[in-house]
Amino acid sequence: MPKPERHVLVCLNTRPPGNPKGSCGxxxxxxxxxxxxxxxKERGLADRVIVSRTGCLKHCxxxxxxxxxPDNVWxxxxxxxxxxxxxxxxxxxxxxxxxxxxxxxxxx
Amino acid sequence: MPKPERHVLVCLNTRPPGNPKGSCGxxxxxxxxxxxxxxxKERGLADRVIVSRTGCLKHCxxxxxxxxxPDNVWxxxxxxxxxxxxxxxxxxxxxxxxxxxxxxxxxx
Numbered sequence: 431m432p433k434p435e436r437h438v439l440v441c442l443n444t445r446p447p448g449n450p451k452g453s454c455g456x457x458x459x460x461x462x463x464x465x466x467x468x469x470x471k472e473r474g475l476a477d478r479v480i481v482s483r484t485g486c487l488k489h490c491x492x493x494x495x496x497x498x499x500p501d502n503v504w505x506x507x508x509x510x511x512x513x514x515x516x517x518x519x520x521x522x523x524x525x526x527x528x529x530x531x532x533x534x535x536x537x538x
Numbered sequence: 539m540p541k542p543e544r545h546v547l548v549c550l551n552t553r554p555p556g557n558p559k560g561s562c563g564x565x566x567x568x569x570x571x572x573x574x575x576x577x578x579k580e581r582g583l584a585d586r587v588i589v590s591r592t593g594c595l596k597h598c599x600x601x602x603x604x605x606x607x608p609d610n611v612w613x614x615x616x617x618x619x620x621x622x623x624x625x626x627x628x629x630x631x632x633x634x635x636x637x638x639x640x641x642x643x644x645x646x
Contacts, residue, residue: 484591
């Protein structure tokens, strides 16, 4: 498969403790990333979905931030507990999860 | 602007020297990333284009690998010398650069 059916970006940027912006790393994005990678593999999606760690996705205060391309769907406040639904609904069935959608706010 | 007009991913994965897969990091992707970030800022594109560093984009032997979303255009063998054209043609005018396109090959 030349291109992924879906490409999930997970922000792993970490700022020093006490930084006013906060960061996704500080909120546990490494665990979110590792867990999603494992789920995608275990559920047989690894031949059509790529999960990538990224630098800052510019929604620090709303993190953990995730983007799903080419859908161009952005999620905010993602937790490990949301990943089952993200896999089953979005990555398998292509259904956006409304309750997790990033609000239309400027980048930080 | 709630979503970037274009989101450029640059693979910064680095494998140890001698690893048979090679890696984009080994080929200088940190400089490509830094230079593109600077160009985007200098050319006044920073309010509509995000440039993100990522982990492995799974085209190690064809690196340096770059993906542009939501266009879903993938480039291979990107060098610092290509960045002026990537900015001017793709990021400003939306024109894909044919000579840099990643061939339709399986992920690595």
